[in-house]
Amino acid sequence: MNKYLDKFIVLPMGQVALIALAIGVLYYFQYFDNGENLDTQVAQIKISISEEERKKKETEELLLEEENITKKANRLSEEIKEFNKKIPTQMRHSEMINYINALCRDFECRVLSTAPLASQTGEKDKYFEKMKLTIRLEGKYWKLVQLIYSLATGEKLYLVEGLRFRRLEEQKADSKIVMDGVLIAYKQLTTEGAAK
Numbered sequence: 369m370n371k372y373l374d375k376f377i378v379l380p381m382g383q384v385a386l387i388a389l390a391i392g393v394l395y396y397f398q399y400f401d402n403g404e405n406l407d408t409q410v411a412q413i414k415i416s417i418s419e420e421e422r423k424k425k426e427t428e429e430l431l432l433e434e435e436n437i438t439k440k441a442n443r444l445s446e447e448i449k450e451f452n453k454k455i456p457t458q459m460r461h462s463e464m465i466n467y468i469n470a471l472c473r474d475f476e477c478r479v480l481s482t483a484p485l486a487s488q489t490g491e492k493d494k495y496f497e498k499m500k501l502t503i504r505l506e507g508k509y510w511k512l513v514q515l516i517y518s519l520a521t522g523e524k525l526y527l528v529e530g531l532r533f534r535r536l537e538e539q540k541a542d543s544k545i546v547m548d549g550v551l552i553a554y555k556q557l558t559t560e561g562a563a564k
Contacts, residue, residue, distance in 0.1 A: 477507030
């Protein structure tokens with residue numbers, strides 16, 4: 369090593385400056401880093417971070433949308449269950465008669481007569497069949513009104529049309545009256561029933 373150092377020391381100053389300049393230029397192009405590589409790496413990392421944040425935001429939006437769809441599906445499922453309770457697929461006139469008999473017991477009324485009405489044209493559509501039952505009940509006016517309200521707000525969908533109240537002439541003002549009407553219920557048609 370001393371041998372090279374001895375040769376370097378004896379060189380003229382111009383040659384030493386030229387060698388130093390060559391070594392400096394070589395170092396600059398080979399090893400010197402002014403931070404440009406670091407800036408490039410930082411820029412690439414920022415791009416990848418922004419891409420990951422965009423993906424995260426999209427994922428969060430998808431999860432939120434999935435949660436909303438799940439809530440809507442659950443709500444729709446509950447509404448379908450409620451609908452199926454209100455308008456069942458199985459309904460008979462005998463069930464309607466049993467229900468009106470039970471309500472009359474609850475509201476201290478008496479069933480004078482019930483009779484199924486035959487379905488008329490146009491009362492059966494693609495999805496539902498209208499079932500009618502004529503009813504004649506006897507009871508106090510306000511008890512009959514409560515019975516009708518109970519029918520309208522019950523678990524199943526019942527409608528009452530053509531209501532007529534009449535008092536028998538020989539009865540007193542506060543006595544029982546007779547109510548005539550038509551009780552209507554609906555049943556859902558299954559795919560086999562809709563095809564008929």
